[in-house]
Amino acid sequence: DVKVTQSSRYLVKRTGEKVFLECVQDMDHENMFWYRQDPGLGLRLIYFSYDVKMKEKGDIPEGYSVSREKKERFSLILESASTNQTSMYLCASKYPGQGLTEAFFGQGTRLTVV
Amino acid sequence: GDSVTQMEGPVTLSEEAFLTINCTYTATGYPSLFWYVQYPGEGLQLLLKATKADDKGSNKGFEATYRKETTSFHLEKGSVQVSDSAVYFCALKGPGANNLFFGTGTRLTVIP
Numbered sequence: 001d002v003k004v005t006q007s008s009r010y011l012v013k014r015t016g017e018k019v020f021l022e023c024v025q026d027m028d029h030e031n032m033f034w035y036r037q038d039p040g041l042g043l044r045l046i047y048f049s050y051d052v053k054m055k056e057k058g059d060i061p062e063g064y065s066v067s068r069e070k071k072e073r074f075s076l077i078l079e080s081a082s083t084n085q086t087s088m089y090l091c092a093s094k095y096p097g098q099g100l101t102e103a104f105f106g107q108g109t110r111l112t113v114v
Numbered sequence: 115g116d117s118v119t120q121m122e123g124p125v126t127l128s129e130e131a132f133l134t135i136n137c138t139y140t141a142t143g144y145p146s147l148f149w150y151v152q153y154p155g156e157g158l159q160l161l162l163k164a165t166k167a168d169d170k171g172s173n174k175g176f177e178a179t180y181r182k183e184t185t186s187f188h189l190e191k192g193s194v195q196v197s198d199s200a201v202y203f204c205a206l207k208g209p210g211a212n213n214l215f216f217g218t219g220t221r222l223t224v225i226p
Binding site: 042 | 159212214216218219
């Protein structure tokens with residue numbers, strides 16, 4: 001079974017803190033993604049990485065950065081956390097390219113910024 | 115650009131009722147279509163999928179047919195159970211694309 005593991009289920013951070021959300025997958029997937037999930041807005045793509053050290057901005061990259069130094073690990077960084085970044089964060093991974101390639105998701109990290 | 119429009123929720127049904135959750139899409143070419151399910155406190159799991167027109171995806175009693183002419187991929191189940199209570203997301207992946215586009219999600223609650 002594919003496993004995508006996010007380092008924390010719940011996090012509480014203070015405004016202005018630098019926050020790291022970690023995601024690890026064990027299936028040698030090239031593509032990895034960070035989404036945030038908010039009520040009424042569904043899933044919105046923050047960043048994705050199509051291979052090691054490669055990244056592209058998604059729909060809402062402002063206030064976030066990412067790091068992909070190893071294939072299995074994709075980190076989301078909140079440079080200076082703000083209350084409007086309180087959300088559920090979901091990591092996903094998949095094989096790239098053509099054909100039917102489903103994405104596998106982690107269990108999510110619920111971040112609260114106070 | 116590619117997008118998915120999904121039926122607004124929440125939806126509340128009695129056990130054994132018929133379920134339909136509507137999903138329509140906008141995409142260039144022939145996307146792949148998915149339904150994901152999120153049970154309380156968990157991440158998303160793939161429920162079913164279809165890659166080309168008239169394909170029917172099915173799993174756990176749920177079905178959805180890829181309709182190119184109406185650009186739709188509606189989710190149906192003949193008889194829902196309490197254990198089907200979850201949030202359902204319609205999604206698409208464009209041909210050659212790597213990322214998925216998701217609908218806003220529909221929360222289903224099934225009452226005994």
